[in-house]
Amino acid sequence: xxxxxxxxxxxxxxxxxxxxxxxxxxxxxxxxxxxxxxxxxxxxxxxxxxxxxxxxxxxxxxxxxxxxxxxxxxxxxxxxxxxxxxxxxxxxxxxxxxxxxxxxxxxxxxxxxxxxxxxxxxxxxxxxxxxxxxxxxxxxxxxxxxxxxxxxxxxxxxxxxxxxxxxxxxxxxxxxxxxxxxxxxxxxxxxxxxxxxxxxxxxxxxxxxxxxxxxxxxxxxxxxxxxxxxxxxxxxxxxxxxxxxxxxxxxxxxxxxxxxxxxxxxxxxxxxxxxxxxxxxxxxxxxxxxxxxxxxxxxxxxxxxxxxxxxxxxxxx
Numbered sequence: 001x002x003x004x005x006x007x008x009x010x011x012x013x014x015x016x017x018x019x020x021x022x023x024x025x026x027x028x029x030x031x032x033x034x035x036x037x038x039x040x041x042x043x044x045x046x047x048x049x050x051x052x053x054x055x056x057x058x059x060x061x062x063x064x065x066x067x068x069x070x071x072x073x074x075x076x077x078x079x080x081x082x083x084x085x086x087x088x089x090x091x092x093x094x095x096x097x098x099x100x101x102x103x104x105x106x107x108x109x110x111x112x113x114x115x116x117x118x119x120x121x122x123x124x125x126x127x128x129x130x131x132x133x134x135x136x137x138x139x140x141x142x143x144x145x146x147x148x149x150x151x152x153x154x155x156x157x158x159x160x161x162x163x164x165x166x167x168x169x170x171x172x173x174x175x176x177x178x179x180x181x182x183x184x185x186x187x188x189x190x191x192x193x194x195x196x197x198x199x200x201x202x203x204x205x206x207x208x209x210x211x212x213x214x215x216x217x218x219x220x221x222x223x224x225x226x227x228x229x230x231x232x233x234x235x236x237x238x239x240x241x242x243x244x245x246x247x248x249x250x251x252x253x254x255x256x257x258x259x260x261x262x263x264x265x266x267x268x269x270x271x272x273x274x275x276x277x278x279x280x281x282x283x284x285x286x287x288x289x290x291x292x293x294x295x296x297x298x299x300x301x302x303x304x305x306x307x308x309x310x311x312x313x314x315x316x317x
Contacts, residue, residue, distance in 0.1 A: 005064075005090075006037050006091060008089030008093070009027055009038060010041045011023065013079070014097070016049070022099065027040055030105075031106060038089070042067045043068045046069070052067070070302050070305060080158070085171060092167050094158050117192040118166050119162050119189055121157065122157050122195075125195050125198075162184065170184060178301055226288070232284060
């Protein structure tokens with residue numbers, strides 16, 4: 001019979017060889033302050049370095065540490081879902097591997113959740129990231145909120161604690177991509193924010209390049225909203241209405257003022273303008289069709305290549 005831990009801590013791993021052992025030690029020390037058992041699940045997303053060796057060594061020395069190694073780089077959110085699917089705990093904590101999320105905040109999150117909240121997330125009042133990254137995050141949530149008609153807080157992160165009820169609900173949702181924090185917000189359950197300390201990155205830099213950030217933002221907005229399609233319908237009606245009014249005005253001028261416009265410049269400008277709008281609209285439609293194509297293929301979000309022995313036994317993977 002498998003013992004059910006009180007807390008499952010899920011950590012997607014992309015590189016970060018030099019922080020994993022310290023992360024494990026700090027998580028163990030932090031959870032020791034509260035009356036709760038825990039498991040620590042590392043999901044190796046096939047990044048640089050050799051974190052899998054460290055994970056196996058930690059799992060061998062401490063049965064509370066479990067490890068999953070994906071067959072290739074599936075992305076942070078797929079790695080999170082791999083850990084979520086494997087988690088057995090009554091509560092789930094999600095945090096990054098770079099130690100910007102402080103393990104010492106876990107007892108505070110746990111204590112707040114015991115007051116009756118299903119979701120408690122950290123709010124980074126003083127976010128220790130570069131100005132460009134903070135501005136890009138705010139811009140994303142501004143556009144995402146407008147497109148999805150939701151209200152988000154750019155200072156909140158996925159670092160938080162989630163009840164088993166929320167976890168089981170999200171696991172039943174079939175769509176791709178499956179961003180756990182956004183699906184939790186979509187579920188409509190009350191989210192209790194809590195101010196936390198956000199540390200500076202100890203070493204290295206974020207694996208999210210500008211291109212990856214824009215790609216993820218596009219996929220997310222398209223997956224969670226069909227408003228861009230509606231906007232193009234509305235814009236099409238607006239262009240047609242303006243063109244109709246302009247045509248009526250030209251007819252009136254021709255009849256009453258005997259005025260015949262030269263037309264060549266205005267025609268070419270209108271032609272290129274409308275052509276650009278049509279191509280852009282077709283591109284947006286193509287992105288949605290691509291999402292449908294990926295969804296109907298029903299490919300898994302991730303493929304597990306290897307797991308630590310205790311993980312294989314307990315999770316039957």
